Amino acid sequence: MNYEYLFNIIHDKDRVRFGKNIEEKYLSDGLKRVKGVADILVFPLTTEEVSDVMKFAYENNISVTPRGAGTGLVGATISTTCGIILDLSLMNKIVELDEDNLTITVEPGILLKNLQAYVEERELFYPPDPGEKDASIGGNISTNAGGMRAVKYGVTRDYVRGLEVVLANGDIMNLGGKVIKDSSGLDLKDLIIGSEGTLAIVTKAILKLIPKPKKSISALISFESLHKGIDAVIKIIKKNANPTAIEFVEKDVIQNAEKYLNLKFPDIKGQAFLLLTFDGDEELEIESNYNKVREVTLESGAIDFILLNKKEDIDRTWQIRGALVTAIEAVSEQEPIDIVVPINKTADFISYTKVAEKKFGIKIKSFGHAGDGNVHLCVIRDGMEEEEWNEKSHLLLKALYNKGKELQGLPSGEHGIGLNKKPYFLEVTDRVNIEYMRKIKKVFDEKGILNPNKLYE
Amino acid sequence: MNYEYLFNIIHDKDRVRFGKNIEEKYLSDGLKRVKGVADILVFPLTTEEVSDVMKFAYENNISVTPRGAGTGLVGATISTTCGIILDLSLMNKIVELDEDNLTITVEPGILLKNLQAYVEERELFYPPDPGEKDASIGGNISTNAGGMRAVKYGVTRDYVRGLEVVLANGDIMNLGGKVIKDSSGLDLKDLIIGSEGTLAIVTKAILKLIPKPKKSISALISFESLHKGIDAVIKIIKKNANPTAIEFVEKDVIQNAEKYLNLKFPDIKGQAFLLLTFDGDEELEIESNYNKVREVTLESGAIDFILLNKKEDIDRTWQIRGALVTAIEAVSEQEPIDIVVPINKTADFISYTKVAEKKFGIKIKSFGHAGDGNVHLCVIRDGMEEEEWNEKSHLLLKALYNKGKELQGLPSGEHGIGLNKKPYFLEVTDRVNIEYMRKIKKVFDEKGILNPNKLYE
């Protein structure tokens, strides 16, 4: 293939890199394990460049793998075939802040942390808050990222008002807009959200903002066992106390992260913890909310309830929460899972992981978003030999995904399917659903050039 | 066509009606104007019956028009070809209330008013609140219905967790579930929502509930002119006062509805009004919210601000608001429009309607959901001769839809497109979007038997 033509599209030589000039990090993702292949890496600066690259790829049947910040955990951005990696990180501008309509229009490469800082300086708020702040908004949209604040505020999908996308053949399509309501034909916008770059390239997004809550505090609640903690969650939710986040974690996972970061978790007795935040404008409202939670958790057997008021305590505690996965990874290779089950099945699912640990002889650490049933598991390799690990972990994962299904759950709450979860996704998803996903893929990308071999393919 | 075969599927003769035994109301919709055609009307009781009817229709290339309660305003449920009307009104059961997960599973034919009453008796709440409470949930889902409370709570789409649908070929597909988060493949669920029966038949829905707010009050604010009222809306929104509803209406429209219902609107000076509700659990929170609104509206030139505290006053006032369209219709044929624009363009759009009234010599009444830019217009025939009306109203509508587009709006915020708005929808929607909608239609319904000739077709 003569890729030289790309210089007619992208005039800046620095933004077109060939073969061995492609740094390794561009061939992998947030797990940094699997290494993909690619002929060329391009960094477009404009929608027109993206469109022209896609036209070239379309005409020449070249595969194109869109890439945001490469922090994904499921291999979705790993290029599996020779072809183009289309890295959107340089398209990272804020196009417009509209304070009347409370929207911000951004290019896809902007990092979440930069977007959050920009709006919060202006007393505005972009609620979706996945753990990795160095992810791009384009990546967040393409995986429908969730995060800590989903309990109160919802996920990325809920904040995407409009999209500009480039299709496989290079055509540009606009979806939604600044309007709040939309019953104007088929909902193509939501089809693109969460499609992990398999249907189109997101080149612009209009995001919904809200006024920034004036106050935010956290509460830490401890229990004798994880099971007791999880049992309390459903009671908290029924109390209508409007928490922003409800995370759960066991003591040994915390200790590991404390060591890794060399930071101290608040001093509290117990084997398992719930970490909550409450936000709002009125002190009284927040107080009434956390008091409801204090009452109901102490009634249902919590050992202790402490309020984190000081910014420094709050930041440190959440920093530890944020580092759980990385701290585990520092000790051992692990396979991250984010199965989601109905909230009242969370405890059952976690109980099953304890059974599965024994049955398959592999350690599992569980923690995550208790408030929305999105359990995060780390399946830990712990030095196991390659062959044994591959075989055993596959059986364990299969069992876990099937358990999730049995409990009326789904394989991914926020990370997506990508490459790594594809076999399990195909196993637990009805044939007819996969069939229609594939047919829709054909509508958008009949040549199969956009992020091939992922998800449902 | 030998429809007798349907008796093998639906054993109850009463639930299969032929030609002249089809009552007229089943051939029309909420506007009761256009009369469609159909060979046969069936009332399935189960998903299996729906599936079997679809298999029969698919094999024999018979068109099928799904029907909920027939209250739609855009002709979407009017059968345009000989074939089957599939009326889902008898599939109206509540399948399961899940108080742990705060979900309710229902059949599509259940009426909104019955669902609302059922959950509210149990201190739960289904927030979507379109004006017509005799609509079915299946219809609400298929049009992505909005309504009064959308400002605070969102629209129908935001409350659909899971769907069971029957496809054109009779296959059954399950989408989503009781889980809160979902990044598990392409979002087929949102594609079905709002598709007006053109992609699949909704046979079951899992809906999200919230705890019922303990208190609710309304406020009525009056202005010298509609323009002043609309200008105040954006200020209200920026105050972060969390109103549940913000409706606007002019005095003459109110007077018309007062006469029609023989009810009295609260005594208040002014030519135009904003009607708001606030709800929540804490008296103080509500008070703080309406005080913010009182302050900002009086500052920006409101004549009066009155609080409606008594249930009786609130009910009467909202009853009048609910009857605006019907009261207008009682006087003259009208064409309803629900163009949606970015909130800060609402005033511009309404100003344009005043210009357009003069230019085209047709009266326009405007009112509606000021809090989300979803302007409702009634274009009034007022006894105009058929030919003149058809010609003039078409030009006026075309101008209005184009103005909506110019203001970055969309043709429908909540009613859908159906038959009536199809020409305007096709006019203001990009070709590429229409092309992809048509291709997706082909994926779901390659024979074109499901609700033909609607929306994007």
Ligand SMILES: Cc1cc2nc3c(=O)[nH]c(=O)nc-3n(C[C@H](O)[C@H](O)[C@H](O)COP(=O)(O)OP(=O)(O)OC[C@H]3O[C@@H](n4cnc5c(N)ncnc54)[C@H](O)[C@@H]3O)c2cc1C
């Ligand atoms: C420590 C850590 C914590 C994390 N915590 C969370 C969490 O709490 N919640 C959560 O949801 N996720 C979490 N993640 C996962 C990850 O951050 C998210 O999936 C994120 O959305 C990926 O964004 P990215 O820019 O890195 O995308 P990438 O990894 O580069 O790509 C992800 C997918 O999106 C596609 N894509 C990227 N940009 C575009 C575009 N412009 N157009 C079309 N397709 C595109 C890619 O092709 C790929 O399929 C975490 C990851 C790490 C490493």
Ligand SMILES: Cc1cc2nc3c(=O)[nH]c(=O)nc-3n(C[C@H](O)[C@H](O)[C@H](O)COP(=O)(O)OP(=O)(O)OC[C@H]3O[C@@H](n4cnc5c(N)ncnc54)[C@H](O)[C@@H]3O)c2cc1C
């Ligand atoms: C006085 C009045 C006030 C109104 N106020 C509002 C309002 O405030 N907000 C708002 O959004 N709407 C409003 N509407 C419009 C109407 O009530 C809604 O569009 C409603 O959602 C239609 O529901 P239905 O059951 O009557 O559906 P129908 O009119 O029977 O059908 C509507 C569409 O849905 C399809 N459909 C119905 N059931 C199914 C199913 N089970 N599977 C697949 N397709 C199906 C039909 O084919 C058709 O395309 C109002 C209507 C009236 C008459």
